[in-house]
């Protein structure tokens with residue numbers, strides 16, 4: 001075993017690995033996971049600051065739980081697009097998905113425009129559409145304010 005192998009967090013027999021989380025965001029992702037009562041009893045391992053050839057440093061989370069709720073996946077796309085979700089069965093990776101930035105975010109984040117109708121009337125669902133393919137900017141469907149991915153990630157809905 002090389003020293004790097006020894007540092008890896010233990011393999012799980014069955015569950016989900018969220019890999020390639022940008023270093024520093026692991027705690028934030030843990031907080032998001034904590035919003036889901038059905039994941040409350042899951043055994044979770046949080047690894048911070050692993051060496052990564054691709055990213056320099058990365059965080060990683062292993063959950064002994066079933067598939068992640070779709071809304072959690074959408075929030076991950078907002079907060080840390082590019083993470084890899086691996087499904088593990090019998091210690092093997094049986095499915096691997098890279099979380100992409102979608103074209104549309106439905107009711108996931110609040111608008112950064114304080115005068116937007118969605119802030120005055122919280123029951124009005126928010127919708128942000130990507131301004132063009134590959135962009136990290138989104139336009140509010142209500143007030144047309146353009147928000148960056150980071151701004152939306154900072155305004156997640158409860």
Ligand SMILES: [Zn+2]
Nearest residue numbers: 111116140143
């Ligand atoms: Zn708006």
